[in-house]
Amino acid sequence: MEHKILHAPLASFTDLLLDAVCMVDVEGRFVFVSTACERIFGYTQQEMIGKLMLDMVAPADRARTLAAARAIMDGHAQTHFENRYLRKDGSLAHIMWSARWSAADQLRVAVARDITLLKQAQAKQAALYAISEAMQATQDLPALLHRIQHIIGEHLPTRSLTLLLQDEHGAQPLMTCHAGDSAPQPTSPLASLLCDEVLRSGRPLLLQAGQLAGLPPALQMAAGALSSCWLAVPLYSSLGSIGALALQGEQDAVIGTAQDQDLLQFVAKQLAIAIERRQLQTQMQFMAMHDELTRLPNRRLFHDRLHTAFARAHRQEGRLSLLFLDLDNFKRVNDDHGHACGDLLLQTVANRLRDCMRETDTLARMGGDEFVVLLESNATPADVSLIEQKIHAALAAPVHLGNGQQLQIAVSIGVAHYPEDGDTMQLLLRHADRAMYASKVLAAASR
Numbered sequence: 001m002e003h004k005i006l007h008a009p010l011a012s013f014t015d016l017l018l019d020a021v022c023m024v025d026v027e028g029r030f031v032f033v034s035t036a037c038e039r040i041f042g043y044t045q046q047e048m049i050g051k052l053m054l055d056m057v058a059p060a061d062r063a064r065t066l067a068a069a070r071a072i073m074d075g076h077a078q079t080h081f082e083n084r085y086l087r088k089d090g091s092l093a094h095i096m097w098s099a100r101w102s103a104a105d106q107l108r109v110a111v112a113r114d115i116t117l118l119k120q121a122q123a124k125q126a127a128l129y130a131i132s133e134a135m136q137a138t139q140d141l142p143a144l145l146h147r148i149q150h151i152i153g154e155h156l157p158t159r160s161l162t163l164l165l166q167d168e169h170g171a172q173p174l175m176t177c178h179a180g181d182s183a184p185q186p187t188s189p190l191a192s193l194l195c196d197e198v199l200r201s202g203r204p205l206l207l208q209a210g211q212l213a214g215l216p217p218a219l220q221m222a223a224g225a226l227s228s229c230w231l232a233v234p235l236y237s238s239l240g241s242i243g244a245l246a247l248q249g250e251q252d253a254v255i256g257t258a259q260d261q262d263l264l265q266f267v268a269k270q271l272a273i274a275i276e277r278r279q280l281q282t283q284m285q286f287m288a289m290h291d292e293l294t295r296l297p298n299r300r301l302f303h304d305r306l307h308t309a310f311a312r313a314h315r316q317e318g319r320l321s322l323l324f325l326d327l328d329n330f331k332r333v334n335d336d337h338g339h340a341c342g343d344l345l346l347q348t349v350a351n352r353l354r355d356c357m358r359e360t361d362t363l364a365r366m367g368g369d370e371f372v373v374l375l376e377s378n379a380t381p382a383d384v385s386l387i388e389q390k391i392h393a394a395l396a397a398p399v400h401l402g403n404g405q406q407l408q409i410a411v412s413i414g415v416a417h418y419p420e421d422g423d424t425m426q427l428l429l430r431h432a433d434r435a436m437y438a439s440k441v442l443a444a445a446s447r
Helices: 002-007 010-014 036-041 059-073 116-137 141-153 189-201 217-222 258-289 299-316 330-337 339-356 381-396 425-446
Strands: 020-025 030-033 078-086 092-102 107-114 158-167 175-178 205-207 230-237 240-249 320-327 362-367 370-375 411-418
Touching: 020 036, 036 092, 036 107, 059 078, 059 092, 059 107, 092 116, 116 141, 116 258, 141 158, 141 175, 141 258, 158 189, 189 205, 189 217, 189 230, 189 240, 230 258, 240 258, 258 299, 299 320, 299 362, 299 370, 299 425, 320 339, 320 381, 320 425, 330 339, 339 362, 339 370, 339 381, 370 381, 381 411, 411 425
Parallel strands: none
Antiparallel strands: 020 030, 020 107, 078 092, 092 107, 158 175, 158 240, 205 230, 230 240, 320 370, 320 411, 362 370
16 A cells, blocks of 8 residues: 555645645746646646746736745745735636745745635625724715725725715715825716716626727717726615715726625625615704604704804804794694694795795794794894794795695794893793794784
8 A cells, every 4th residue: 555655646646635736947937736726727737837927926916926936946935925816717816825945856846725715705804894994983975985995995906986876866976086085086977977877777887998898878988098997886775776886996907807896896785884874873863853744953953053052142242033933823724624734834834934044044843833943143133023024924825735725824923132032041932932922912812
């Protein structure tokens, strides 16, 4: 048995290994490769024999690979050296090498292990962690996009990253960030067309020079003088398609392999989750601070703004005014026409009141048919009186109900000024409330 093993051809054993065994001469050419090389590199043994090792190494890794080869030939064995090779199909293979120099044979003898799947898993894990960290560290979407561009750039040669989002109102303005720039940059027409096409088709799309057949004419025209590859993927949330993410590679860089698409799609999925989570948080915050029916600030948000405005007016010795509004005979509307018509009336009133406000004013619904207006910017009594007139005029037009009927509405308004009518928030609120009820009583007596 020992005799048979000693005399068996070496290749018969090396071909059984999952790792590849390679021998390279002093010129850097393969002189022997085991069968596993075809599984790892895509080339047959015959194709690899005589091939320059450095020609198969990814361009970005060639300098340090050559330095490692020199060190091995100087007698310094290398273990766990990692670099990337270009497979026959153009994809990247991550390889871990153990190699040493055989002075007697003038050969570098190495064992290669394919760690591509491990590297892909590590890249995804790193991207997931980095995106999660970016979500906590950034407060706005442009900053998050810039962080993600940096995250992708650690794995792919990225020149720019463009994000297109859409909601129920349609597509939003595109955002683009470029490598090395901290702020969003103008979006190229090609990026815009590419995102539109991915959003329309719902499929990843790769743009490469000379491979534009089958694309929409406008996209082909924009990509006519293509100097770099583009890769775009759709963004999906639990609600469906929400946008597209487009990556522009560095000039002359090769992107678009199955690995590249897989990584970009993974990042897009995490980005979509982050965007959906942020939108949900924003929606919940909005709902907590706004009236569901009219979308106006609710009592809680109004009191927060009043507290801030009051402190500012007190500190700057400025002025502010409150207007309390109450619809006349609103209960009769619900009783005679139903609550659906009452809700329609409140929404109409809220919309008309918005048109009477300045940008610095706060209009809120306190509950039921009660509204309140906070006027800042040192509004004078004459300014407040003018707004009162605008409110009465806006609500004078009849409201058309869904059942074909229309209602004539009126509103009672109570006004309070700081500091004349109270030097605390409680006194000011109480004065405006009493003035509103006095106005309502006066209006009822005049009818």
